[in-house]
Amino acid sequence: MEIQEFQFKNLKFIFGLFAIFFLAALTVWFSVGISNQLKEGRYIGQEIEAQNVITVSGTGEIYAKPDLALVNFSVVTEKKTVAEAMTENTKKMNAIIEKMKEQGVE
Known part of the structure; x- marks a missing residue:
């Protein structure tokens, strides 16, 4: 105990x-x-007192040929029937694409 x-x-x-x-x-x-x-x-x-600090600043420009372009366009055709409008739209669009290819745009 x-x-x-x-x-x-x-x-x-x-x-x-x-x-x-x-x-x-x-x-x-x-x-x-x-x-x-x-x-x-x-x-x-309060500002911190800078000690043993090197500050460098500068600007620069660069020039280059553009190698990419984004083109948005549309062709509108009004005809009596959808088939006629589609056929004419296709012809116009193909002509535009062909003209762009002639200019060197792929």
Whole structure:
């Protein structure tokens, strides 16, 4: 019975000691965190002094022949029947495509 009481008292002592160390560590951790936040707040709105910095800026232009063009167009034909309009539209469109190929557009 005495051994169990002794072990229980030791267990309570060890737990209490652990709790004290844990609370102390937690207090230090929060104190350091708050201190760091306050230090960071001092720099808000202030310029940082540049030391050992090289700044380079420049502009450039490049010229090249275009190698791609996007062309959108349409052909409209009105006839009495759909077949007639389609036939004439096809002829007009083929003529336009042929003219573009003659100009070197592929």
